[in-house]
Amino acid sequence: MASLRLRAVTVRYGGLAALDAVDLDVAEHEIVCVLGPSGSGKSTLLRVVAGLTEPDAGRVLLAGRDQRGVPPHRRGVGLMFQDHQLFPTRDVGGNVDFGLRVRGEPREDREARVAELLELVGLPGTRRRPVATLSGGEQQRVALARALAPRPGLLMLDEPLGQLDRSLRERLVVELRRLFRRLGTTVLAVTHDQGEAFALADRVVVMEGGRIVQTGDPAEVWQRPASEFVARFLGFTNIVPATVRGTVPGTADTPWGAVPVPADAPAGPCTLLVRPGGVRIEEADAPGDGGTSGAGLPCTVTARTLRGGGFSEISLLLEPERGPALEASCPLRSAPEPGAAVRVVFTADDVVVLPSETA
Numbered sequence: 620m621a622s623l624r625l626r627a628v629t630v631r632y633g634g635l636a637a638l639d640a641v642d643l644d645v646a647e648h649e650i651v652c653v654l655g656p657s658g659s660g661k662s663t664l665l666r667v668v669a670g671l672t673e674p675d676a677g678r679v680l681l682a683g684r685d686q687r688g689v690p691p692h693r694r695g696v697g698l699m700f701q702d703h704q705l706f707p708t709r710d711v712g713g714n715v716d717f718g719l720r721v722r723g724e725p726r727e728d729r730e731a732r733v734a735e736l737l738e739l740v741g742l743p744g745t746r747r748r749p750v751a752t753l754s755g756g757e758q759q760r761v762a763l764a765r766a767l768a769p770r771p772g773l774l775m776l777d778e779p780l781g782q783l784d785r786s787l788r789e790r791l792v793v794e795l796r797r798l799f800r801r802l803g804t805t806v807l808a809v810t811h812d813q814g815e816a817f818a819l820a821d822r823v824v825v826m827e828g829g830r831i832v833q834t835g836d837p838a839e840v841w842q843r844p845a846s847e848f849v850a851r852f853l854g855f856t857n858i859v860p861a862t863v864r865g866t867v868p869g870t871a872d873t874p875w876g877a878v879p880v881p882a883d884a885p886a887g888p889c890t891l892l893v894r895p896g897g898v899r900i901e902e903a904d905a906p907g908d909g910g911t912s913g914a915g916l917p918c919t920v921t922a923r924t925l926r927g928g929g930f931s932e933i934s935l936l937l938e939p940e941r942g943p944a945l946e947a948s949c950p951l952r953s954a955p956e957p958g959a960a961v962r963v964v965f966t967a968d969d970v971v972v973l974p975s976e977t978a
């Protein structure tokens with residue numbers, strides 16, 4: 620397996636930098652997922668590594684070797700695309716065998732390798748099946764077997780599960796991670812689905828406008844998005860301009876009123892994110908804690924959505940008495956009905972102080 624290193628890689632299309640001085644390291648055996656909205660440069664990144672696009676500046680190193688001038692088929696990189704592009708007229712075996720045959724490997728070796736790979740992706744005995752008779756998820760596995768067959772030093776996945784339905788994706792992504800772990804595959808994957816990235820990756824990289832704006836352990840990025848852009852991209856909506864008080868540490872003034880913030884938050888203007896788990900629902904008529912902050916912010920429940928695999932969590936949309944709409948999450952068992960009047964209090968652990976957008 621190979622490590623990957625990008626140094627100050629820039630790709631320009633006219634006046635636009637699709638990649639703007641990107642530095643990125645992927646260690647051997649590491650699974651890195653690149654996240655970003657449409658147009659942020661994710662596919663361009665993969666194309667540069669695969670050798671399909673030449674960078675205007677910067678260097679791409681695979682296993683320590685500079686790839687300038689190395690053609691795609693000599694880079695030892697496997698690619699799997701969203702639409703998996705199987706050959707419709709070949710059977711399963713013919714698809715998986717493709718890369719091996721191009722390389723001129725002996726027939727017996729190829730047959731053994733195809734059987735081994737089909738076993739690996741959970742499709743034993745399907746060698747003679749026409750690919751058109753397979754389900755979407757099965758075709759995805761064939762595409763994966765085909766990408767893995769030539770033992771690429773680096774496997775790159777571009778929205779690998781994009782076209783499958785959510786429950787199948789959630790299942791396959793777990794299988795993929797297990798498989799890559801077992802094989803020790805170095806993986807660079809691209810997705811715009813945060814759930815997929817968080818389930819698959821050892822490390823996530825968030826892109827905006829051709830630049831890397833945050834990189835880290837998935838839980839860390841989720842817990843501490845580095846900017847309003849990253850927070851919104853991850854799906855957070857409880858984001859407001861705020862001012863951390865200098866006089867009372869651990870409190871910020873927001874359109875929802877006073878909100879507790881971590882004690883070490885610097886005083887002054889900021890952007891505040893309250894994760895849905897930090898919006899705690901109290902019954903409207905619940906007794907307060909003596910009239911300080913216990914009374915909470917009066918809100919009306921406007922919508923409820925099931926979320927999470929086991930559907931044990933409810934996402935609530937609230938219309939507060941003051942300030943913009945709030946998203947809260949609470950256990951299904953105790954979720955109030957739409958139309959209910961509730962009060963909410965905020966918990967500091969789920970409040971993140973982001974740099975002020977104007978700072």
Ligand SMILES: Nc1ncnc2c1ncn2[C@@H]1O[C@H](COP(=O)(O)OP(=O)(O)OP(=O)(O)O)[C@@H](O)[C@H]1O
Nearest residue numbers: 632635637655656657658659660661662663664811
């Ligand atoms: N061949 C090209 N010619 C001109 N502009 C291009 C070309 N390829 C990409 N771009 C531009 O470069 C930017 C980055 O494109 P890229 O395809 O890398 O984004 P992406 O993050 O993969 O988007 P998506 O999620 O929609 O696939 C976009 O603004 C795109 O329009």
